[in-house]
Structure formats: structure tokens, C-alpha cells
Amino acid sequence: MRKLSVRTPAEGLVNITGLVEAALEGHTGLVYLFVPHTTCGLLVQEGADPDVARDLLARLDELAPRFHPKDRHAEGNTHAHLKTLLTGVHLLLFAEGGRLKLGRWQQVFLAEFDGPRTREVWVRPL
Amino acid sequence: MRKLSVRTPAEGLVNITGLVEAALEGHTGLVYLFVPHTTCGLLVQEGADPDVARDLLARLDELAPRFHPKDRHAEGNTHAHLKTLLTGVHLLLFAEGGRLKLGRWQQVFLAEFDGPRTREVWVRPL
Amino acid sequence: MRKLSVRTPAEGLVNITGLVEAALEGHTGLVYLFVPHTTCGLLVQEGADPDVARDLLARLDELAPRFHPKDRHAEGNTHAHLKTLLTGVHLLLFAEGGRLKLGRWQQVFLAEFDGPRTREVWVRPL
Numbered sequence: 001m002r003k004l005s006v007r008t009p010a011e012g013l014v015n016i017t018g019l020v021e022a023a024l025e026g027h028t029g030l031v032y033l034f035v036p037h038t039t040c041g042l043l044v045q046e047g048a049d050p051d052v053a054r055d056l057l058a059r060l061d062e063l064a065p066r067f068h069p070k071d072r073h074a075e076g077n078t079h080a081h082l083k084t085l086l087t088g089v090h091l092l093l094f095a096e097g098g099r100l101k102l103g104r105w106q107q108v109f110l111a112e113f114d115g116p117r118t119r120e121v122w123v124r125p126l
Numbered sequence: 127m128r129k130l131s132v133r134t135p136a137e138g139l140v141n142i143t144g145l146v147e148a149a150l151e152g153h154t155g156l157v158y159l160f161v162p163h164t165t166c167g168l169l170v171q172e173g174a175d176p177d178v179a180r181d182l183l184a185r186l187d188e189l190a191p192r193f194h195p196k197d198r199h200a201e202g203n204t205h206a207h208l209k210t211l212l213t214g215v216h217l218l219l220f221a222e223g224g225r226l227k228l229g230r231w232q233q234v235f236l237a238e239f240d241g242p243r244t245r246e247v248w249v250r251p252l
Numbered sequence: 253m254r255k256l257s258v259r260t261p262a263e264g265l266v267n268i269t270g271l272v273e274a275a276l277e278g279h280t281g282l283v284y285l286f287v288p289h290t291t292c293g294l295l296v297q298e299g300a301d302p303d304v305a306r307d308l309l310a311r312l313d314e315l316a317p318r319f320h321p322k323d324r325h326a327e328g329n330t331h332a333h334l335k336t337l338l339t340g341v342h343l344l345l346f347a348e349g350g351r352l353k354l355g356r357w358q359q360v361f362l363a364e365f366d367g368p369r370t371r372e373v374w375v376r377p378l
Contacts, residue, residue: 001346030158030250032282032344036355038298044215045207046164055197055204056211063189063315071307078307081297085308089296089358090344092158092216094127094248103162103246106215120355122346124282156284156376170341171333172290181323181330182337189315218284218342220253220374229288229372232341 004121008112013045013053017100017108020123026098027125034090034122039080039114041087042121047107060086060113080114087111095125130247134238139171139179143226143234146249152224153251159217160248165206165240167213168247173233186212186239206239213237221251256373260364265297265305269352269360272375278350279377285343286374291332291366293339294373299359312338312365332365339363347377 002023046052064082071078094101128149172178190208197204220227254275298304316334323330346353
């Protein structure tokens with residue numbers, strides 16, 4: 001397993017496709033990715049039009065608003081935990097000759113909901 | 127890896143359980159499924175009462191309405207990208223003797239949010 | 253594959269980290285978990301502050317209210333099906349020497365949305 005380090009903004013979808021591929025060393029098969037965090041997730045989404053990421057983050061903010069009058073969690077980031085629940089913390093993907101085998105519009109993103117931070121992505125070729 | 131082709135309606139949960147099993151050729155172990163798309167997902171849900179799929183799609187429409195005044199993505203299908211984020215694009219399942227090993231009420235669905243289209247499902251016995 | 257049995261409350265995040273580890277028998281590698289149910293899910297979230305689970309369940313109730321005037325599913329638990337769709341029914345995790353290899357704040361939960369019941373968790377070291 002390799003641990004990758006990703007520097008993130010306050011909130012955003014950070015494209016990690018190239019970073020993951022750099023760790024594949026020519027691998028063909030499957031690749032498992034995991035983030036050991038509770039307020040950031042992993043997802044596969046469109047990477048061509050940056051408006052997709054922008055719209056997704058804006059709509060997620062409405063589903064999981066930052067302030068909710070009933071929240072009790074003292075850190076005040078329940079919204080980030082909920083967004084992470086919705087995205088999940090792992091991915092399983094195809095790889096071929098060191099490249100991720102994705103659909104035409106797909107890219108792999110670390111979804112930061114509570115940054116800026118330095119996050120880890122654990123990568124394991126299978 | 128085998129690539130299955132699925133013809134979809136405008137929106138709907140398409141039961142692909144039989145289609146996937148036809149590609150298993152007696153396999154026992156795990157099965158990995160992936161859709162190389164950004165506006166359709168994969169999920170495991172109840173297949174007995176069609177009202178479950180109907181209700182789920184209706185409620186997802188409220189969580190991710192088709193028109194949102196703040197959307198910028200020019201294709202106008204941000205709602206479908208969000209629904210795909212919520213479902214995910216891959217599954218890992220048990221198989222036994224060429225049949226998916228699921229719970230009593232579970233079936234495997236391709237969740238189409240932006241059809242009608244011809245979608246691919248990539249299948250890999252493990 | 254081993255089948256674990258989990259007794260659940262009406263609704264709640266049941267920490268199954270220790271239960272899963274008891275089934276690992278010293279395994280190092282990956283671990284696959286699956287619930288053969290349509291109204292409970294699996295997730296990885298913060299286990300340190302119980303307010304996180306409480307807030308998540310409260311916010312999920314708002315995203316998927318128990319009663320919705322348009323629901324048709326006769327069992328009246330469409331909300332639980334939707335919450336399960338949002339969490340997913342499987343996890344893939346790292347294990348090392350019989351312990352789950354998680355982030356500092358992460359624990360593994362069975363998310364019960366339609367209990368109390370006795371649920372199964374299928375575990376397969378890889």
C-alpha cells in the first residue's frame with residue numbers, strides 16, 4: 001500500500017487522477033483507494049467542465065448546510081461528515097498499463113469538505 | 127473484463143441482475159461492476175415491489191431537482207451528476223456458481239438519471 | 253465468507269469495528285463487508301464523539317423524511333430504502349494483523365434505518 005499526500009483547499013473537488021496513476025507503476029488490474037478521514041471523500045465524476053464540480057458542491061451545501069440549529073457536534077463540521085457519508089471513503093477502479101481505465105468524461109477526485117488540510121490517500125494495486 | 131450493454135429509459139432503475147449473472151459463467155467469488163459514465167450509477171436495492179424504485183426516484187428528484195437557479199453547467203443535467211454522486215459508480219458483490227449472492231429482497235440496478243442512452247457496465251469476476 | 257449477526261435498535265449507527273476484527277483471525281490484506289438488506293447500510297465515520305452519529309441521523313431524517321405524501325410503497329419505509337441508497341451496502345477496508353487499518357477517527361458502522369432487527373454482515377478477507 002502506498003500513501004499519497006494531497007494538499008486541499010477549504011472545500012473542493014481535487015483531481016487526483018494523475019497522482020494515483022503516478023503510483024501505479026505500470027499496473028494492470030484493479031486499484032483500491034481509501035481516505036483515512038471522516039470529513040473528506042472520494043468520487044468519480046466529470047472532469048471536463050469545471051462547472052460540474054462547482055454545481056455539485058453548491059447543491060451539496062444545500063443538502064448539508066454548514067449551520068443546522070439541531071447540530072450538537074462541538075466541532076461545528078457536521079455538514080462535512082454528512083457530505084462524506086454521501087460520497088463514501090473508498091473507490092475500486094480498473095487500471096491498464098499504469099493508467100486508470102475510466103469513462104471518457106470520468107476523473108477521480110478527492111472531495112474536501114473541511115479543509116484546507118493535508119490529506120492521505122491510500123493506494124493498493126490488486 | 128467484460129463490457130455489457132444496457133439500453134435505458136429517460137430515468138429509471140434498470141434491473142441488471144440477470145444480465146450480470148449471464149456474464150459470470152459459473153463463477154464463485156466476488157464480482158466487481160463499474161459504469162464508465164457520470165450521469166448513471168449502480169445500486170443494490172429491493173426488487174420485489176416496483177413502488178420502491180418509483181418512490182426512490184421521486185425522492186431523489188426532490189433532493190436533486192432538475193432545474194436549480196444557481197446551476198452553471200451548460201448541459202443542464204447537474205441533477206443527474208448529483209444523483210450519480212449519491213449512488214456511486216461501482217459495486218462489489220458475492221457470486222456463487224454463476225449467481226449473485228444477494229439478500230432475499232436485493233437486486234442489482236443500473237440507475238439511469240440522464241437517458242435514454244446505451245450504457246456500459248464493466249464486469250470483472252474476482 | 254463469514255456471516256456475522258448484529259442486533260440493532262430502531263435506528264442508529266451500530267459500531268461493528270470490534271465484531272469485524274474478531275472475524276479477521278490475524279488477517280492482513282483487504283476485507284470486504286456486505287449487508288444482504290435493503291433498509292440498512294454500512295459506513296465508515298467518526299467514532300470518537302457520539303454527537304456525530306446523532307447529528308448525521310437527524311440530518312438524514314430531513315433528507316429522507318419518514319412520511320412523504322407521494323410515497324406508494326405499502327410498507328411505509330421508503331425513507332429507510334433511500335437512506336440505504338445514500339450509504340451503500342458494502343465496504344472494502346484494509347486490515348493488518350487482524351485489526352482494521354483505519355484513520356484515527358474512523359470506525360465501521362452498520363447504519364440501521366428500519367429496526368429493531370437482527371441483521372447479517374457478510375465478511376470476506378481478501
